[in-house]
Amino acid sequence: MKLFRVVPKSGSPLERFLRAMALVAVFAGVLWAFEARFSRIADRFAASQTVYDETGTLSAEDRDFLRRTAEELKVRFGIELVVRVFREALVVPDLNEKTVFIGVSLEKREAEV
Template sequence: MKRLFFVPRGRSTSERLARGLLLAGVFALAVVAYQRNFERVIARTEARGVVADPAGVLSREDRLWLLEAAEHLRGRFGLELAVRLGTDIPPPTLNNPKKIVVYAAPDCAGSRVVLPPLAAAGLPAGLPADLAREHLDAACRAGKPREGLLATVGLLVSALDEAADKAKGDDT
């Protein structure tokens, strides 16, 4: 009887078994390495979708903090966060009513915070405009766009958390 081409060759059964297990181990390592690389590529792509900073205003720690804030918003509210510094603002589309856009204008005058209608309904009226005007634009004019952006996102996340806690009845 002829052996199949993929069966490991060996003198004894235990040697064939060991060779077969080693071959399976090599395939398993290749699959794990491919999966980790794929996850890393996905994380980098998602990070580009969350933060667009062509001028390099934000540090690595700032980007990580913004990614954590985006993850918090996604996990708790199902909202996506998009932070844009000096790029063209992507308008909120009707197809994606779950995206929060924080846009810091390079001219320190046209910054915007765009919230989905459902999220905006739970917050005080005029909060997005105040955040854009009083934090993003004012900090940009003071020469501190980084601090203004981080403060805006932090205040927005805490306002959404407070609104959600009040809706649940947790007024502590």
């Protein structure tokens, strides 16, 4: 006695084959949809990690330019760009040797590259 039968025994062999292929197509479609959705979420998260403006002084055009520049640096040279604009104290995150950090503190009027 089999409890879970993916393809029923009734019907012609062609019908069973078509049902099995339809089931495989549904699973492939669902997997593709999940992959597309989560890759967009990962891209948005990575973009938000690239440019962080605590003060709100960067315009949308400036942020988009910095994100495109960061993407171009990543594709061409394998270098990550991190830009942070702080109100008060400049905080340098943990970096590796393939990361360029640009930090600006507006109140203290200091910058670090």
